[in-house]
Amino acid sequence: MAPKILVVLTSHSELGNTGKKTGWYLPEFAHPYDVFKAAGAELTVASPAGGLAPLDPNSVEASKEDASSVSFLNTQKSLWEKTTKLDAIADKAADEYDALFFPGGHGPMFDLANDPTSQRVAAAFAAKGKPVAAVCHGPAALVGVKDPRTGEYLLKGKTVTGFSNDEEEAVGLTKAMPFLLESRLNEVSGGKYVKADKPWEAKVVVDGNVITGQNPASAKGVGEAIVKALS
Structure with missing residues (x-):
């Protein structure tokens, strides 16, 4: 039976107060998509607002x-131009899908990081022991998630990664962010944030059912880790 993966994209398109556009980052969905399709997986793509999930124009140029x-x-434009509204499927998502995946881009820092529906869905997947995965800024969707069984942060005691403070500084967006992802991940995990030896190198971390990748170079590896977890 084909595995079913729920992909949750950001609905946020404004890059803080910079006047620039953001959204989700092209290769962070494209590369895992290739892995998922090769494995015969079925995908449903959702977002907080439903409909068009904004693609970061910078990621198109960079890729x-x-x-x-x-x-x-x-x-594959229909995947992100016609997303399902997340709250329409939230109650049954953890029963109907085998894994949950949050691609990055700066958008999740502004909406998924604080979205109660997204947090509820992630908590439900975690409670069932199903893979909860995210790459680059996608782990922003996990920083506020509480484990319903313990009331503690889902990431407490988990080794995790995500876009590093050095990488944020390198792209000149440290001051545009509502928080620094490395710092927040380190805080909620209890000091268990890790990163590659050098910025922009691939780093994928699997700790139980939580799968995280540091940056765009890590996206394919996160896709592979999800498929492996489901096999």
């Missing part, structure tokens, strides 16, 4: 030499 991203951009 124009990446065949996977270009193909995904040109052939």
Whole structure:
């Protein structure tokens, strides 16, 4: 039976007070998508607002030499232009899907980080022992999630990764962020944030049913870790 994966994208398109656009980051969905499809997985894509989930225009420009991203951009637009509204499926999602995945981009820092429906869905997947995965800024969706069984942060005691403070500084967006993801992940995990030896290198961490990747280079590896967890 084909595994069913729920992908949750951001609905947020404004990059803080910079006047620039943001959203989800192209290769962070495109690369896992290739892995999911090769494994025969069925995908449902949801977002807080439903409908069009904004694609970060910078990620399109940055990925124009990446065949996977270009193909995904040109052939799969319906996936992000016609997303399901998350609260419409939230109550049954953890029963109906086998894994949950949050791609990154700066958008999740502004909406998914504080979205109660998204947090409820993630908590429900975790309570059933199903994979909960995120890459780059996607782990912002997990920082506020509480484990319904313990009342503690879902990430407490978990080794995790996500976009590093050094990487945020390198792209010049430290001051535009509502919080720094590395710092928050380190706080809620109890000091168990880890990162690659150098910025922009791939880093994927699997701790129980929580799967996290540091940056765009980690996206394929996160997809592979999800598929492995489901096999």
